Amino acid sequence: MLTQDEWFKIVCKSYSTNSVFHNGFELPAFPSDEIQSNTTGQAGIKTLEEAFIFYHDCIENFKIFGSPIQKKDFLLDFGVGWGRIARFFLNELPLENIYGIDVMEDFVEICRKTFRNDNFQVTTPFPPTRMPSEKFKFIVGYSVFSHLSEHACASWMREFHRILVPRGIVALTTRGRPFFDYCESLKGKGHTGYMDALSKMFDDFSDARIRYDRGEFVHSNRNGVSGGGAMTSEFYGESFIPEKYARTAYSGLFCLEKFLFDSTRQTHPIMFFRKN
Ligand SMILES: C[S@@+](CC[C@H](N)C(=O)[O-])C[C@H]1O[C@@H](n2cnc3c(N)ncnc32)[C@H](O)[C@@H]1O
Known part of the structure; x- marks a missing residue:
């Protein structure tokens, strides 16, 4: 496996050059800069830098929690958009173990085309999904719980609990103070x-x-x-979830392992939960 820095450079190269391969697999292409900016506020290397910080924090903290990603694990990207975050996990996981869901049909279509795989599915704004119970070891969601209502977040946390393996982990960002x-x-x-x-x-x-x-x-x-x-x-x-709320509101289902926010390098705090 590549170091994180080597991997970041390869993903950046796949933005400027067609047909960049990793582990025999052609890395997913990108939608237009306009679509990138409309969904993430930035395009190209800038938007990849933001995604990489989140990916890197996930990888490092999963290790700290005693659950490093292993090739056999399944990961779901919740609110996958055009696959900005999902693509980074191709350094750890085979393509067939990476799934994504989103309410926007157009985005799911972009992922299906660029990742060349149908693990990407449209979801309704509220669960349930069609995912089987206890399938995923990890669920990540960047800039989704920064937007969903309190009721929608609570509903999704119940669904995440259903589809995660015992002691599975969820990493979700929210708006910071x-x-x-x-x-x-x-x-x-x-x-x-x-x-x-x-x-x-x-x-x-x-x-x-x-x-x-x-x-x-x-x-x-x-x-x-x-x-x-x-x-x-x-x-x-727009949603702001404080640490105290994250620690208590879902405590029947999840334990908050960490509320990570270093505003010098992150734009969004990350809440790491472990399934009880
Ligand atoms: C700000 S974008 C972030 C996209 C992606 N996570 C990224 O960081 O590039 C928020 C995404 O969440 C999706 N979304 C919004 N509400 C959702 C819901 N209830 N269930 C699943 N996805 C949702 C949107 O369609 C959009 O793709």
Whole structure:
């Protein structure tokens, strides 16, 4: 297996060059820069850098928790998008052990074409999935629990519990506390579209911070922050899950192994849960 740095360079090469092979397998191609930016805010190497930090944190922490990824394990990428995160796990796992689900049909189609495999499936916004019980050792979800409502997150955690093997691990990102300050700083700057909507998602950002610090799940689904298309305000917006909430809300099903947030290198905190 390649070192993480060697692997990152190869994935970057597959962005600029066609037909880059790894372990005899041609690495998945990329959708247009426009699609990349619309879904992740950036395109090309920049968006891969962000994905790589998450992937690297997963790999390292799975080892720390005594569960390093092994070739026989199955991994599900929840809210897979165009496969930005899923592709990195091809360094550890054979393609047939990597699955992805998403509510957006177009994204799933991109994954099926670029990964040349039908492990990628459309899901409804709320579970259940068609996945069999106790299939996955790992579930990862980048920038999905940063958007789902409290009810949607709770429903998905129950589904993850069903489809994970005993003591399986889930790694999910959420919005971090500094994101309140960032959104508030956008106020009155003449922004339009999503940036304007972010600046208006709470009437009172101080109150939102207080609720977060009390350990509450803080969510906004106001106009402009619900995703559009299949992502309606019924379940989608901007979500901030504090560590205290993550530790207690799902404790009947999961133990929170770690709430990892180093804002100097991560844009999103990662919550690592282990199935009870
Ligand atoms: C911000 S994008 C992140 C995509 C991908 N994880 C990445 O980091 O490149 C959020 C993704 O979650 C998907 N999504 C939103 N709601 C979902 C739900 N209820 N179930 C599954 N996927 C969902 C969206 O379609 C979108 O692809």
